[in-house]
Amino acid sequence: MKKLLLHLDTDLVASTFDQAVAYDAGVDNIIAHGGATRDNVTAHVHGMIFTRGGKNLKNSAIFIGGSNVPASDLVGQAVKKAFFGPVRVSVMLDPNGSNTTAAAIARKVMTNYDITGKNVVIMGAGPVGQRTALYLIKEGAAKVTLTCRSMERSKATVAQMKKAYDVDVVPGETRSDEAVQALLKDAHVAIAAGPAGVCIVPKSSWASSKTLEVIADVNAVPPLGVEGIEVMDNGEQRDGVRFYGAIAIGNFKMKVHRGAIASLFDSNDLFLDETTIYDIACKIDNA
């Protein structure tokens, strides 16, 4: 029986990237729809759950993507609501690749590195930054600061995270190089999760820190997010700091993405979102 994936994308055109990854994860055919909203996906979900029965349901699954993370979350809720108890299929939410990317960052940072009790600064309070914070707190970091260019937005973001996940994240502002330097002064881990093509951490900001042990950056487009990092860095040490660049992170992200899609077809009741995709990354990392 064919492995069928319903791809619901909140962007108008369904992502080529996500479809290509799904095929490499063993999907036989994709039924892709762009323009997904919480109001128009019910019939599509029914199209998946009512066409196969019983044990065969696990050969059907749903992927939800799109560059708008909150919109994709709403679609995720609508998909769940369209199920009828056990008459359901497994679902993966990875809008903008945020869950798989954050999981990859967290696992890279923790390669032969004990995060317990560490002080982490994550620059970029978008979905990737938020989820990375979530995973590192879960793994025992003592303090995680999440920053963006506006303290007001950072505060709103950590308040929302407290409400959603009951985690304590410290809000921060990184409007100037001095602000970054001050934040990194006693940090052990610095993560640049900001927009592509913007250097947020000049060398002076990280080199002056006496405590920094690990720096990661997801930006693959020059100028990189951290001055002095290389996109291929995969734990390379310079000035006593281990670096993880965008390609090393990206390669592991691909494994997590493929692994998560593949796992959808193990049963018909998985719901892989920002709270569960990290567990898959751990399994893959330890395999």
Place this chain on the structure above:
Amino acid sequence: MKKLLLHLDTDLVASTFDQAVAYDAGVDNIIAHGGATRDNVTAHVHGMIFTRGGKNLKNSAIFIGGSNVPASDLVGQAVKKAFFGPVRVSVMLDPNGSNTTAAAIARKVMTNYDITGKNVVIMGAGPVGQRTALYLIKEGAAKVTLTCRSMERSKATVAQMKKAYDVDVVPGETRSDEAVQALLKDAHVAIAAGPAGVCIVPKSSWASSKTLEVIADVNAVPPLGVEGIEVMDNGEQRDGVRFYGAIAIGNFKMKVHRGAIASLFDSNDLFLDETTIYDIACKIDNA
């Protein structure tokens, strides 16, 4: 050679349900287009008939679906018109699942039950009700009444059926429980083919009939179309009446749908519509 299906859908977004069924019927790849109209399908039909030749043409086929049945019928005519004599591929029309659902209802009703000379009342004069009427008349029912909430609309519908298929259907109105009860008073078979979530036949309406032998209902969403029926009923008897619920009908509908799609690839000249899909249901039922 791959089995290719061109899926033309009169809805803006091509049906997930119909695509999933097609894959389970053995289709290798689907080329799906929503927004199909009689004015924009010719090039797509040519794309199917001019890419493979001779004996290979039977590996290409066309499915026409959509929630708007008349619009889909027009697309069916446009598809036929785009063929060049023997340079054609097999076609299946099943807008809104109406043909396969009606065929399933008719076959279920006739399970170990001779319809010859029986009096049938079908509540719901939409495509499913119309096609069910057509099949039961063909099989020998003495009288088939097709009802909706407006006698005027029922009359127009049966007039159109007379013109299209040369069959005599009796128009009816079911605006009140009393009207339903009066219709069922001397009926042998009652079929609820109305909208989901609406009970059209309260228990008092059918329990008071001394002639009723079979009741079927395609509504799977509570409240069901017939009070006292269960969606899983598959010939269960209560109060001397056999019941067929939405899931029993739906399961057989899936077999008919898959069987009809699969048969498209036996030759390049089938045209499966409301007049021919029933024959496939009979074959599957007797297999």
Place this chain on the structure above:
Amino acid sequence: MKKLLLHLDTDLVASTFDQAVAYDAGVDNIIAHGGATRDNVTAHVHGMIFTRGGKNLKNSAIFIGGSNVPASDLVGQAVKKAFFGPVRVSVMLDPNGSNTTAAAIARKVMTNYDITGKNVVIMGAGPVGQRTALYLIKEGAAKVTLTCRSMERSKATVAQMKKAYDVDVVPGETRSDEAVQALLKDAHVAIAAGPAGVCIVPKSSWASSKTLEVIADVNAVPPLGVEGIEVMDNGEQRDGVRFYGAIAIGNFKMKVHRGAIASLFDSNDLFLDETTIYDIACKIDNA
């Protein structure tokens, strides 16, 4: 590893024809997007080049089609621009089938026929006519005249071809039967590459020529482009002239189209456009 094809179509709905051919060329799955413009394809290209690495990249490829040839060329340029050096996939441009059709015409005309030093008249200055002219000049034709109903447009077209390919094509006008007859008077090869359903060469126009040796016509819809030709003609001789009709040309075009798509997966760095698809046609013709 699956052979994945990204199909970018400048038409709003992705071509069924091109997708069907791709499946017959060995593609496992197509990710199709209509409405492609030079401004919206970068993310899709990245979706192909960043999902597989190294040697596996050759299993991903891009097809660019659409009825608007200049728009498709712009998409081709945007696709190239989205590559990162060797991080690229093979690409085929065949908007409106123009490259594969022109290559098929040229190869058919040259079947056991030496084009060296010959005088060629191509009626129809659209993409198919232009590319046919390009190929026949490349193969040694002494003079190629490209005509349409307006000398001004013909002049603009040949000027553009001079600029793009550094070839000398003679502009012509075919507004009347007399003009056609005058052009064919001392021509060896006449090619009708005009719109479907229009006869541009009445019998009197070609029968009066004492020099004509080959006539080809891509129009399959009556009235054909050349009076007296048959769509099935595949080198048939009548009145001392060899004829190639639309179906003979079309059958070879299909081979070229399939062969070109198949070759995309031999390496990750092919760019098949109007300048290179002809070479594939030669290889297939000689195989």
